Amino acid sequence: MTRPVYINGIGSVSAQKTFDNASFLEDITHHSDTVLNVISPDYKTHIPPAAARRMAKGIKMSMVSTKIALQEADLEENKIDAIIVGTGLGCIGDSEKFVMDIIDNNEQYLTPTRFIQSSHNTVAGQIALGMGCKGYNFTYVHSAISFESAILDAKMQLENKEADYILVGGVDELVNHHIDTHRLIGHIKQEPVETMAVLKSGTKGAIFSEGAHFFVLSSEKSPSCHVELVAVKTFNNLSKNQVSGKAQTFLEENNLTSDSIDLVILGYNGDIEFDDYYDELANGLFSNTAQVYYKHLCGEFDTASGFAFWLGNKIIRHQDIPEVLRLNSVEISEPKTILIYNQYRGENHSFTLLRKC
Template sequence: MNKTYINGVGCISTQKTFDTVFLEEAIYDNNKTVLTIIPPVYKDYISPAASRRMAKGVKNGIVASALALRDAKVENVDAIITGTGLGCIEDSEKFLKNILDNNEEFLTPTSFIQSTHNTVGAQIALNLQCKGYNFTYVNGAVSFESALLDAKMQIEENDANSILVGGIDETGDYTISLFKLAGRVKDESNLPADILNSTSSGAIYGEGGAFFVLEKDKKETTYAEVLDVAIKNTLDISEIEDEIAAFLSTNNLQVSDIDALVLGFNGNADSDIYYKTISEKAFAATPQLYYKHLSGEYDTASAFALWMAAKIIKTQEIPEIVKANSIEKPAYKTILLYNQLNGKNHSFTLISK
């Protein structure tokens, strides 16, 4: 069975994660409830004429995938697999607003055509002229993990040699206003936010896109090996430790073998209890990292986490800004990522040097 290697990464996020080494310009702004993307120079990657008609999520996806391909030193791939929670939500909002403003008459279909979830994967394929397998997963907070699992299985079974995998989501003003009404976004009265020790509900929201070139062969550009990915829809807080132990056991590992644990703390005290439970008990002696204070919460934020973990294994350095505790190890060979959203859609990803 083939191994799966991360040979190239590209990330566009609410931090400057392009044209930098690794988060040296990251800023933790705890006075915002919604973080916005730091845009690259789009015209370096997309013609201005095409760029004008694209939603920001599509543009960010194209740039992140181009960065990953360049990083892996490949020009094309056998397949493109994308994960997204809300797709091109801005264009969806635009189309629905046009319906209301024009009394359902004289509508141009452009926003509707560009609002579908698979627009990002399709645009990347058009740019690369890639006619291979192209699939988009829309599975809420495990959309990216579903794409990653699909890619890993295809490489293991020799169905593909190189696959571009990404997770991408954007914010829309109206959607965020609905999330605020539903209590999913942290209330501004609870700012400044202390994500690790939050006592209030609601998360800090964000947006972003991260892409990875996965290949069966190890190269000089290799970051890490993807050992395993697992998804569980519902888990009780009391079950989480046993679930992680079982996941590690299937990979012949135990808690002491994990050199760093990446947790998805987002400031929502109601669901961050899952992370608190394992960080204070099973993994109390393990270096712990967090990232949503930098990226914000969105359905595919775990793609940002994988980008961060891959960088840590390659550089063997952990930026101070992502440390959740002060424990350090001499080397970082095996990293476990755990994410969930509002107590549902739990995902575990294991990568190693």
Template sequence: MSAVYINSVACISAQDTLNENFFQNLKPENSSQVLKAIEPNYKEFIPPAASRRMSKTVKMSSVASQYALKEAGIENPDAIIVGTGMGCSQDSEKFLKNVIENNEEFLTPTFFIQSTHNTVAGQIALGLQCHAYNFTYVNTSSSLEFSMLDAKLQINDGEADNVLVGSTDEQTERTMELYKLNNTIKKVENLPADYLNSTTEGVIWGEGSSFFVLGKEKTETSYAQLTDIKICNKLELTETRQFIEDFLVKNNLKNDEIDTVILGFSGDSESDSYYKNASELFQNSSQLYYKHLSGEFNTASGFSTFMACHILKNQEIPEVMMINSVKKKELKNILLYNHLGGNDHSLVLLEKA
């Protein structure tokens, strides 16, 4: 397979990641049950009349995609691929609320039409007047990874030269209430959360939108080379090491040759065991974590991919992300490992462009 490059990145998250100086101003959060994304002034990007009809995830994605395309210098991509775990859940909740309140009668279809998961990719295409390949992946925590894998295949097969790839998820009031009831979200008495050595269940939930332009040609703005992706739906705790080692062997790499590994420690005592197992393989690598900055959510790996791209390009690791004290002189490659609640495991290997 030929090389595929990540030529631009953009992210809206619980950090001020649209700000050029965000790298020096990362602020961890461990005392809130829910982390809200820092949203831009949408009036600068979206006409107010259109913005009023858009859910939060559509607005975040519209802005993040505009940033990514502008940085890559591309007006119209050859494909738009978006990964999302929950889709436009705000509109889903509004529609269901209308169903209940109106006894299933006299319903306006608007919220239902806008609640489908592919609304995000569709709205971006409408805004760009892009009639190219348009696809949405809904695979919980590996939604972005499936999207990137599709984009990589599109480019390798000669179907596209530049692909806009994104991941997005929003919070909704009712869903957050349900997550608190079933202990997906940490109880107040278990806060502040200890992300690395937690003894309690549950996570701090976040939201955000990350977009990337993948291309077959390396450019002046290139951040990284997307080398390989591996996805596994179910994995026993005892299979973690083999899962990772097989991936490294396939890419002709030894454990010590991984300069940096980014692990998705979420503060959930049970599912974080996978990351603890994985960390034992990389004692001589810089070990990082990130969900104390972004929160946990279906497409949180978009934030880690965004950070990994900046780390490779800047050759600098933010102190706030470090688990151990290992620092390599040169950062050539980064391995990202993520899952959600012990399911949908993914490995992404990025190399310096």
């Protein structure tokens, strides 16, 4: 029999003030833009200045998110057996600077700092260096299923007794060149949209953003733990008419039906070209189930589903669904079983199942 996987600690740095685990979306920051930057915690209180000066934004966000998750799990850093990170673009800011240095300086005078930080796995590496973890260190770069790939790896390792405590997370940072190119190809909305109007924008593209979401997973349930990770499954390609069937099969594989789900978290991002993937579930299989969305708050990025994972944990923990998240008015007395569905531009779909424990 495989071991259960508990979520003992959660940490988030996002476009909302989520770095304070004591509160749960009590103070919503309303944006009106086409790109959203994170609300930065005071990095200096978490990272020594000498170390921080060489860290890209993505690393700083991840370090803080990690520390919050470890603090909540009440776990010493040296207990972590493995560090697994999902990222769509890594520390793309330094990658861009490094490439620009190559061009501007005619392939001469390249400095080490930007090179070190221009690899995708620098986040997992820096976290490991910071905590002196010499265990398994892996980075998944799988577009919009990067986070789920990391979670799946951690889950399998815990189930198979290859590790006892795993730090797993997703991170992506927003930088100018990335914004410019994605605006040019129409993946970012052309006009600013107010936070609560994202779903009604009626335009193509999404509001881009950034964030870091880290979690301490273990087969040992900590006193602070409220949530179990039941299952996660990814698909690179699904057509719209396959989504409901795949969701149903996913539930059946876990001995559940759509009636067993108390709440679905859907990754609607206001892109009129691709939001109908979510409609398949919202108007079909789960039309009588409570539904929430979140990308109006945290924006779209490759590991935005990390925010959904954080959200599912918070909803179960607080037994509360903030109104700002609601897609419908179906009432539930006690959210126990949550299904998360995410995709980006019709590709890289994921289903994640969380349960109160």
